[in-house]
Amino acid sequence: xxxxxAGGAGGAAPAVGAAADGTxxxxxxxxxxxxxxxxxxxxxxxxxxxxxxxxxxxxKGVGVEAAKNLALAGxxxxxLFDNEVAQTRHLGANFFLRExxxxxxxxxxKAVLPRLKELNQGVxxxxxxxxxxxxxxxxxxxxxxxxKKPDLVRWNDFCRDHKESVPAExxxxxMRPKPIAFIAALTFGVSLSLFSDFGPDHVIHDANGExxxxxxxxxxxxxxxxVVSLLGAGEGGNMHGLTEEEHDGWVKFSEVDGMFSKxxxxxxxxxxxxxxxxxxxVKTVQRTIYRNGKPAKVFDGYKIAVGDTSNFSPYMxxxxxxxxxxxxxxxYRSFADNVLQPVAPGDWGMNTVDYGKFGRAEQxxxxxxxxxxxxxxxxxxxxxxxxxxxxxxxxxxxxxAAACRxxxxxxxxxxxxxxxxxxxxxxxxxxxxxxxxxxxxGCFLGGIVAQEVVKLTGxxxxxxxxxxxxxxxxxxxxxxxxxxxxxxxxxxxIAVWGKAFQDKLADSSTFMIGCGALGCEL
Numbered sequence: 001x002x003x004x005x006a007g008g009a010g011g012a013a014p015a016v017g018a019a020a021d022g023t024x025x026x027x028x029x030x031x032x033x034x035x036x037x038x039x040x041x042x043x044x045x046x047x048x049x050x051x052x053x054x055x056x057x058x059x060k061g062v063g064v065e066a067a068k069n070l071a072l073a074g075x076x077x078x079x080l081f082d083n084e085v086a087q088t089r090h091l092g093a094n095f096f097l098r099e100x101x102x103x104x105x106x107x108x109x110k111a112v113l114p115r116l117k118e119l120n121q122g123v124x125x126x127x128x129x130x131x132x133x134x135x136x137x138x139x140x141x142x143x144x145x146x147x148k149k150p151d152l153v154r155w156n157d158f159c160r161d162h163k164e165s166v167p168a169e170x171x172x173x174x175m176r177p178k179p180i181a182f183i184a185a186l187t188f189g190v191s192l193s194l195f196s197d198f199g200p201d202h203v204i205h206d207a208n209g210e211x212x213x214x215x216x217x218x219x220x221x222x223x224x225x226x227v228v229s230l231l232g233a234g235e236g237g238n239m240h241g242l243t244e245e246e247h248d249g250w251v252k253f254s255e256v257d258g259m260f261s262k263x264x265x266x267x268x269x270x271x272x273x274x275x276x277x278x279x280x281x282v283k284t285v286q287r288t289i290y291r292n293g294k295p296a297k298v299f300d301g302y303k304i305a306v307g308d309t310s311n312f313s314p315y316m317x318x319x320x321x322x323x324x325x326x327x328x329x330x331x332y333r334s335f336a337d338n339v340l341q342p343v344a345p346g347d348w349g350m351n352t353v354d355y356g357k358f359g360r361a362e363q364x365x366x367x368x369x370x371x372x373x374x375x376x377x378x379x380x381x382x383x384x385x386x387x388x389x390x391x392x393x394x395x396x397x398x399x400x401a402a403a404c405r406x407x408x409x410x411x412x413x414x415x416x417x418x419x420x421x422x423x424x425x426x427x428x429x430x431x432x433x434x435x436x437x438x439x440x441x442g443c444f445l446g447g448i449v450a451q452e453v454v455k456l457t458g459x460x461x462x463x464x465x466x467x468x469x470x471x472x473x474x475x476x477x478x479x480x481x482x483x484x485x486x487x488x489x490x491x492x493x494i495a496v497w498g499k500a501f502q503d504k505l506a507d508s509s510t511f512m513i514g515c516g517a518l519g520c521e522l
Contacts (some may be wrong), residue, residue, distance in 0.1 A: 034074060040209070041459055043455045046074075048457035053077040055139040057131060058146035059109050061093030061437045062185050063336040066143060067112070068096075070453060071119040078116070078358065079139065080109040081128045091489035093437040106237035137162060141181035141456050143449055149372040156182045156197060159262040181456050185449045186368075188381075189433025189496065191470035192445045193368050195335060196452055196463045202330045205458035207247050215240050217319035220274070226309030227285060228271040228321060239301030242282050242323065250279040252308065258316030259309070266311035273312070279324040280306040282347060327458070332465060339369060340404070340416045342466040351467045363423045364468035370396035374431075381435040384495045385479070397422045419470025429472055436492040441471065476501075 017141055031038065038046050052075040056063050059082040070078055086108050094108065101111040109127040117125050128135050142159060145150060159180035168174040179199030186193050216237060219229040226250075231237030243249050253259075259274035261267040270277035283305040286297040304321075333344075342350050342365050350361035351379040370393040375381045382389035404416035448463075455462045480498025485491040494502050512519055 019092060037073065041454070042206075042456075045457045045459040046455075049454060050074055051076050052141065052456060053079070053139040053455070054453055055079045055081065055128075055136060055142040057081045057142065057144045059094070059112050060090060060145065061439060061442025062145040062187060062245065062446045062449070063143070064094045064096055064112060064116075065443045066145070066185070066450045067116055069447060069450035071116055071123055071125070073450065073454060074120060075124055077124040077126075077139075079126050079128050079135070080113060080116075081131050081135070082109040082112075083107045086111055087127075088487060088489055089485075089491045092492055093439045093442050104364065107481075133158060136180065139290075141183065141453055143183045143185060143453065145185050145449075147184070149369075149376045152184050153334075153336050153339075156184075159399070160199060160334055166351060182335070183449055183452055185445050187437065187441050187445060188368060188371060188430050189436045190438055190441060190472060190474055191364060191368075191430050191433075192441055192468070193364070194445065194448060194452075194463060194467040194469075195338065196461050196465060196467075197332045197335060198330070198456065200331055202332060202462070203327050203458055204247070204330060204461060205327050206325055207328070207461045209460055212323035212325065213241055213251075214320060214322045217253075217256065217321060220315040220319070221254070222259075222309050222314055223314055224308050224310050226306050227303050227522055228306055230304075230321070232302050237302065238263070241301070242284070244281075244283055246326070247328045248323060248325045249282045251282055251304070251321040252279050252324050254320050256315070256319030257313055259312040262311050262313060268462045270311070273317075274309070279326065282306060330462070332462075334385060338465050340407075341414075342417055347464070348350050351419075351464055353467075353469055357470075359428070360470065361466075361468045362417060362419060363426045363479070364430065365417065365466065366397040366401055366422055366469060367393070367427040368468065369400055370394070370427060371431055371434045373400075382431040383435060384432055385483070386432075390428045390431040394422070394424050394427045397427045428470075429470070429475065433496060436464065436495050438492065438496060462469075480491065 026043075034046060041049070054070055054075050054077065055102060056070075056078065059067060059080050063080075063082065067078060067080065077353055084107065085105050086097050088102055090108065091097050091102070092101065094112070096112045096115040097108065098111075101108075104111075109126075113125060113127045136155065136158065142155065144155065147155070155176060159182040162178055162180050163175040164178040165173045166176050166296050177200075179201075181199060181202075182195075182197045184193075184195040216231040217228060218231055218235075221227045230240055233239075242251070242352065253274045256275050261270050268425075285300045285303040285305050287300040287303070288295050289298055290296070342362075349359075350365065352358075352361045354360070371381060373396050374389070374393055401419050401422050404418050407416045408414050408418055448467075451460075454460070476497060480501065482499040483495050486494065486497075486499065488494075490502050490506075493505075512522060
C-alpha cells in the first residue's frame with residue numbers, strides 16, 4: 001500500500017514516498033510520521049484507518065475539534081458540511097475561524113477547510129455544498145455535531161438501512177446490507193450528549209488494546225478438565241490475570257514438550273500436539289486454604305482450566321500460554337429506540353463517568369430530549385435565562401416521563417426508561433445554557449468522538465450508545481448580572497459566567513513549557 005503525504009501534531013510534513021520496506025507496504029517516512037499512533041493502535045488498525053471516509057456535519061466547537069484530531073490521525077477522507085455563515089460568536093469555539101471569514105461572510109466549512117488541510121496533506125478533504133443521501137452514502141461513518149431531533153432520527157435510519165450493490169452469484173447484481181456508522185455529538189452549554197451507533201452487527205477485534213497476556217507453564221494435566229499450572233511468584237512468575245470473558249478469555253499453547261495427540265480422532269481435532277490445537281477457552285481455578293482450621297475456596301492466580309486434555313500424551317516440560325482475543329459481534333440499536341430506552345440490554349443503567357452523580361445520566365436524558373423537542377417545534381433552542389422557555393422544557397420532560405411510565409404499564413414490561421420524578425433543577429440548567437457553545441466542552445466532546453471514529457476499525461470498544469455528561473460544578477453559585485452579549489467572540493462564555501469573569505480570564509497570563517501534542521492542544 002502506498003503511503004501518503006501527512007502531517008503530525010506540529011503541522012504539515014513533506015510528501016512521503018511509496019517504497020515498501022517490509023512494513024506492510026508503508027515506507028520509512030510514513031512509519032516515522034505515525035510511529036506513536038502505530039505504537040498505540042498497531043499497524044493493522046492503522047492500515048484500516050487510512051481507508052476510512054468520514055463525514056462531519058456541523059463544524060463549530062465539537063466539529064472542528066473532531067476534524068482536527070481526525071486530520072492528524074490520518075483517515076482516507078474527511079468531508080465537512082456546514083453552510084452557516086461565520087459569525088463573531090463562532091470565533092470563541094472554532095479555533096480555525098478568523099475575523100476575516102466573518103467579514104467575508106464565508107460558510108464555516110469553506111473557511112475551515114484550507115486550514116484543516118495544512119495539518120495533514122495526506123488526507124483527502126473537501127467541503128460539501130449540500131447534505132443529501134448521495135453524500136452520506138459515500139462515507140463509512142457520519143458524525144453529526146448539530147441537527148434537529150427529527151433529522152437525527154431520519155439520518156440514523158438511513159445509515160442503518162444503507163445497502164450496496166454487489167455482483168450476484170449467477171450474474172447481474174444484488175443488494176446487500178452495508179450500514180454506515182452514525183454518531184451524534186451534541187453540546188448543551190455545560191452539558192453534553194454522545195450517541196454512537198455502529199450498526200446492527202459490528203465486530204470488535206480488540207476490546208481494550210492491551211498486550212496479550214503471556215505466561216510460562218510448569219505443568220499441564222491430561223484430564224477431562226485439564227489444568228495448566230503457571231510459574232509461581234517465588235520463581236519470578238506473575239498471576240495470569242485472565243477472565244472467562246467471551247472476547248479475551250482464551251489462550252493458545254506454544255513450545256510445550258510432550259502433549260501429542262494420542263489417536264487419529266485427536267489428531268483430526270487438535271493437530272499434531274497441543275501447540276497446534278488453536279485457542280482454548282479459559283476457566284478460572286480455585287484453591288483451598290484453611291482459616292481458623294476451616295477450609296475455604298479462594299482464587300488461584302497461577303492455574304487455569306482449559307477443558308478436555310485427556311487425548312494428549314503426558315506433559316514433558318516447558319511451554320507458554322498466550323492470550324488470544326476472539327472477535328465478538330455487537331448489535332447496536334437505533335437512535336429512535338434509544339431515545340425511548342437508552343439503557344443497553346443487560347445493563348443496570350445508563351453509561352456514567354461520575355459515580356458521585358448516581359442517576360444523573362438518566363435525568364440528563366429526559367432534559368436533553370425536552371430541549372430537542374423544544375427545538376424541533378420552535379426552530380431554535382431555549383434562550384439563555386428565558387424562564388418561559390425553561391418552564392416549557394421542564395413540562396416537556398415531565399410529560400415524556402409520564403408517557404414512558406404509561407407505556408411500561410400498558411406493555412406489562414419495561415420498554416422505556418422510567419423515572420419516578422424529574423429533577424427540575426437539572427432540566428433548567430440544561431435549558432438555560434443549551435443554545436450556548438462553551439469552548440472547553442466542545443473540545444472535550446470533539447476529542448471523544450474522534451476516538452470513536454477510530455473504533456470503527458474494530459480496535460477498542462465503542463461507547464455503548466448514549467453517554468450523557470454535565471459540568472454543572474463549573475457554573476457560578478449565583479447568576480451574574482453582566483451576561484448580556486457585547487458582540488465579541490466570547491459572548492457565549494459571558495452568557496454563562498459574566499463579563500467581569502471573562503475580563504479576569506483575558507488578563508491572566510500562562511507560562512507553558514512544551515508545545516508538543518499536549519502543549520499545542522492547550
